[in-house]
Amino acid sequence: MEGDSGDGEACPQLELRLGPPGGGGGGGVGGREDLWALKNAACSSKNRHDNPPLVLSFGYFPTPNQYSPGYPSTISPSQHQRVPNSFKESQRSEMQLTDPKGETFSETTAPPTSSQKRTAPAPVVGWPPIRSFRKNISNTSTNQAKQPHPHTALESQNKRNLENEKPLTVKSSAKEKSLFVKINMDGVPIGRKVDLRTFDSYEKLSSAVDQLFRGLLAAQKDSSAGGIQSKEVEEKPITGLLDGREEYTLVYEDYEGDRMLVGDLPWQMFISTVKRLRVLKSSEVSDLTSKLPYKTVLIPCKTIL
Amino acid sequence: MNYFPDEVIEQVFDYVTSHQDRNSISLVCKSWYRIERLSRQRVFIGNCYSISPDKVIERFPAIRSLSLKGKPHFADFNLVPYDWGGHVYPWIVAMAKSKVNLEEIRLKRMVVSDESLELISSSFANFTSLVLVSCEGFTTNGLKAVAANCSLLRELDLQENEVEDHRSQWLNHFPESSTSLVTLNFSCLKGEINLAALERLVARSPNLKTLRVNRAVTLDSLQKILSWAPQLMDLGVGSFIHDPDSETFYKLKNTIVQCKSITSLSGFLEVAPYCLPAIYPVCSNLTSLNLSYALGIPASELIKLIRHCKRLQRLWILDCIGDKGLEVVASNCKDLQELRVFPSDPFGAGNTVVTEEGLVAISFGCKKLNSLLYFCHQMTNAALITVANNCPNFVRFRLCILDPTKADPLTQQPLDEGFGAIVQSCKGLKRLSLSGLLTDMVFLYIGMYAEQLEMLSVAFAGKSDKGMIYVLNGCKKLRKLEVRDSPFGDAALLADPGKYETMRSLWMSSCEVTLGACKALARKMPMLNVEIIDDSELTVDEALCGGAPVAVTADGDDKQKVEKMYLYRTLAGPRNDAPEFVCTL
Numbered sequence: 001m002e003g004d005s006g007d008g009e010a011c012p013q014l015e016l017r018l019g020p021p022g023g024g025g026g027g028g029v030g031g032r033e034d035l036w037a038l039k040n041a042a043c044s045s046k047n048r049h050d051n052p053p054l055v056l057s058f059g060y061f062p063t064p065n066q067y068s069p070g071y072p073s074t075i076s077p078s079q080h081q082r083v084p085n086s087f088k089e090s091q092r093s094e095m096q097l098t099d100p101k102g103e104t105f106s107e108t109t110a111p112p113t114s115s116q117k118r119t120a121p122a123p124v125v126g127w128p129p130i131r132s133f134r135k136n137i138s139n140t141s142t143n144q145a146k147q148p149h150p151h152t153a154l155e156s157q158n159k160r161n162l163e164n165e166k167p168l169t170v171k172s173s174a175k176e177k178s179l180f181v182k183i184n185m186d187g188v189p190i191g192r193k194v195d196l197r198t199f200d201s202y203e204k205l206s207s208a209v210d211q212l213f214r215g216l217l218a219a220q221k222d223s224s225a226g227g228i229q230s231k232e233v234e235e236k237p238i239t240g241l242l243d244g245r246e247e248y249t250l251v252y253e254d255y256e257g258d259r260m261l262v263g264d265l266p267w268q269m270f271i272s273t274v275k276r277l278r279v280l281k282s283s284e285v286s287d288l289t290s291k292l293p294y295k296t297v298l299i300p301c302k303t304i305l
Numbered sequence: 306m307n308y309f310p311d312e313v314i315e316q317v318f319d320y321v322t323s324h325q326d327r328n329s330i331s332l333v334c335k336s337w338y339r340i341e342r343l344s345r346q347r348v349f350i351g352n353c354y355s356i357s358p359d360k361v362i363e364r365f366p367a368i369r370s371l372s373l374k375g376k377p378h379f380a381d382f383n384l385v386p387y388d389w390g391g392h393v394y395p396w397i398v399a400m401a402k403s404k405v406n407l408e409e410i411r412l413k414r415m416v417v418s419d420e421s422l423e424l425i426s427s428s429f430a431n432f433t434s435l436v437l438v439s440c441e442g443f444t445t446n447g448l449k450a451v452a453a454n455c456s457l458l459r460e461l462d463l464q465e466n467e468v469e470d471h472r473s474q475w476l477n478h479f480p481e482s483s484t485s486l487v488t489l490n491f492s493c494l495k496g497e498i499n500l501a502a503l504e505r506l507v508a509r510s511p512n513l514k515t516l517r518v519n520r521a522v523t524l525d526s527l528q529k530i531l532s533w534a535p536q537l538m539d540l541g542v543g544s545f546i547h548d549p550d551s552e553t554f555y556k557l558k559n560t561i562v563q564c565k566s567i568t569s570l571s572g573f574l575e576v577a578p579y580c581l582p583a584i585y586p587v588c589s590n591l592t593s594l595n596l597s598y599a600l601g602i603p604a605s606e607l608i609k610l611i612r613h614c615k616r617l618q619r620l621w622i623l624d625c626i627g628d629k630g631l632e633v634v635a636s637n638c639k640d641l642q643e644l645r646v647f648p649s650d651p652f653g654a655g656n657t658v659v660t661e662e663g664l665v666a667i668s669f670g671c672k673k674l675n676s677l678l679y680f681c682h683q684m685t686n687a688a689l690i691t692v693a694n695n696c697p698n699f700v701r702f703r704l705c706i707l708d709p710t711k712a713d714p715l716t717q718q719p720l721d722e723g724f725g726a727i728v729q730s731c732k733g734l735k736r737l738s739l740s741g742l743l744t745d746m747v748f749l750y751i752g753m754y755a756e757q758l759e760m761l762s763v764a765f766a767g768k769s770d771k772g773m774i775y776v777l778n779g780c781k782k783l784r785k786l787e788v789r790d791s792p793f794g795d796a797a798l799l800a801d802p803g804k805y806e807t808m809r810s811l812w813m814s815s816c817e818v819t820l821g822a823c824k825a826l827a828r829k830m831p832m833l834n835v836e837i838i839d840d841s842e843l844t845v846d847e848a849l850c851g852g853a854p855v856a857v858t859a860d861g862d863d864k865q866k867v868e869k870m871y872l873y874r875t876l877a878g879p880r881n882d883a884p885e886f887v888c889t890l
Contacts, residue, residue, distance in 0.1 A: 126382035126789070127764070128651050128680060128707050129738075131439070133465040133493065134597070135651070189885050255469065 517541025635670025689723025752779020821863030
């Protein structure tokens with residue numbers, strides 16, 4: 001294949017490719033100048049590898065401490081991101097092998113066989129590129145015997161990557177998948193998601209909601225007063241979500257869209273019907289009465305027989 | 306041509322059906338533009354935000370069929386936030402208000418509400434055809450409205466949508482007078498349906514040619530349905546499990562033998578391997594077979610089945626068929642044009658069920674192959690070069706190596722040469738998806754050789770801006786470029802701003818592009834919408850660890866990297882339905 005014979009080709013290759021401005025439209029003379037400028041820059045910046053942009057760009061190095069304002073989080077919603085072994089190796093070898101003149105064309109190799117062992121590739125957001133619909137089919141197929149969860153369809157759509165992150169070998173805890181529902185709070189534009197299966201009681205849910213939104217609420221109050229977010233704004237704990245006496249109350253929507261107060265149903269029944277959570281100002285909740293479902297409630301009763 | 310009266314020219318134009326051709330003839334002269342636009346009935350809008358519905362109606366008042374696409378392709382893989390957009394409702398409202406005689410709506414990756422479905426069903430008296438692919442946002446209540454009100458409905462085709470089940474018994478709402486169905490596909494629905502209602506519906510639909518049912522349809526219901534519809538050509542099976550010694554199963558086998566017209570078989574959402582022999586009688590006529598949802602069928606059963614299918618042109622299958630199974634495909638299915646091999650265990654370590662060997666075998670046996678989607682655990686340059694030599698007719702070539710940056714295991718080299726061979730050999734290649742360890746070299750090849758390339762998908766590839774620049778410069782017909790996790794930055798983005806007006810869209814996520822560059826591009830190109838998307842919703846764990854969300858706005862620091870950018874040409878200006886995590890610069 002012509003054109004791969006080393007460094008001197010790097011710039012001429014670029015020249016060859018920079019024919020008429022791509023597509024012809026919009027470029028004009030100015031466009032072409034830009035392209036030539038780029039070419040010169042590219043040829044002269046032989047030190048591209050000095051500041052390895054590659055290390056930063058890929059977004060799945062876990063960087064939990066980089067949440068400085070203005071820096072968009074580059075990691076997915078999983079804290080277990082790991083770079084696939086072979087990829088990491090190739091990065092390292094790449095940096096060793098580039099020389100000042102040359103470019104990176106044919107020199108990059110992955111190191112031999114150390115990464116050849118049959119490890120599963122680390123889970124990466126949205127990879128492999130399979131539609132969630134297809135992933136759901138494979139999940140529900142493996143649970144054929146069970147009644148499909150009423151929310152499987154919606155939740156797996158809403159989960160957005162989270163199933164990607166878990167290897168299909170299920171953890172030792174129950175075969176239940178996670179159950180993520182969205183939760184929004186009045187006055188806070190950014191919503192959250194919670195995995196209801198990580199709780200086993202309303203108290204734990206309530207406390208998680210408090211921790212989720214406490215900071216956001218404070219930030220909101222601060223920004224509405226026009227200030228830059230500062231940690232000095234007092235973060236008040238959000239309490240009394242379940243009893244309606246404090247400022248905020250927790251409500252939920254079931255799959256029929258009805259809004260109801262949280263706390264009346266047995267926990268297991270609750271998580272089987274809840275579709276979405278909301279934290280509303282208690283003043284707006286007054287017209288919602290706590291509704292018990294009209295369907296028969298099966299109460300385990302040891303004395304039935 | 307100006308000597309002919311308009312009616313004559315219109316007659317001639319009737320023979321011009323492809324969208325691209327009609328677009329071309331409308332550019333010839335003013336009178337052709339006028340005649341064409343007044344006579345165009347089928348309108349295809351590849352990006353629903355590229356133009357407003359009112360403008361479409363104004364230009365094409367005779368519109369009868371509307372096709373729309375919404376979210377970018379990477380939305381299929383959860384890279385686009387749930388509420389990003391792509392709502393069809395404004396389109397339906399505009400069409401309803403203007404009283405166009407809409408008969409057909411085809412949507413892909415759009416958000417369709419029940420309201421939209423209800424409005425469709427009540428606004429268009431001659432409505433015949435609803436095709437929804439990869440859409441979401443509606444429930445079985447919306448389907449109820451369509452079933453009940455669209456009295457002339459011929460086609461209801463739901464492909465891989467996310468539909469909430471509200472136990473609406475929607476099938477019951479087809480009136481007894483409804484006998485016009487030709488296509489009914491509800492395979493993606495998760496809930497129960499009334500089997501008796503389905504059987505009655507099939508019985509009174511003599512024109513039914515395509516029926517794809519969901520998992521709730523049992524084998525014995527299938528038997529009854531097939532006995533009412535021996536004319537079926539395209540069958541999607543739901544649940545295919547039964548005691549093979551039972552009378553029902555015996556009846557099914559006999560019924561299937563009567564279905565001499567079936568050429569396409571799919572579904573098997575639930576299947577037991579010992580039931581498969583029931584379909585052997587139809588296999589010799591099959592041109593299309595989709596077993597990609599049929600988990601749990603061992604390779605040996607798949608191979609037995611394939612041996613009966615000599616006329617296959619399209620095969621979608623799971624990788625549990627293995628390399629050996631693909632060899633059987635290669636030797637049996639000489640007419641094969643399209644092959645898709647999906648991973649049965651996408652996150653497993655993979656006991657390498659399918660490797661480059663299977664693909665090579667296919668390339669030796671199936672010379673007519675022109676479309677490929679292949680998930681595998683490894684690939685070699687040698688294999689790709691062999692495939693390129695054997696099959697120069699590829700139009701679509703999509704390779705997905707499950708470890709996205711895996712090198713050639715034989716040589717430890719990147720796969721540049723292999724893909725280079727593909728683009729060099731397949732002169733008609735329109736769509737390409739790359740994976741594996743790749744440097745800028747592969748993009749040089751693509752720019753040089755892929756002259757017909759319209760869509761390119763890049764993930765974890767390339768070394769520098771040059772890679773992307775090669776593609777932008779070289780691929781004159783490029784329409785869609787989607788890139789993730791690759792080291793392309795501002796220089797690449799800004800290398801040729803005018804190029805983006807010749808394309809439908811560009812997606813870049815987890816690349817090196819900064820906010821400043823995006824702003825510069827948006828300033829320079831007012832006919833583009835440059836969207837910055839940031840949806841840093843965190844899980845509980847991350848929140849508890851003190852993580853904080855950051856919303857990207859246009860006020861941020863210009864040097865900050867943009868996590869997700871989506872730009873597209875548009876005549877409609879910045880969209881007014883963008884959620885808070887989308888900022889149009």
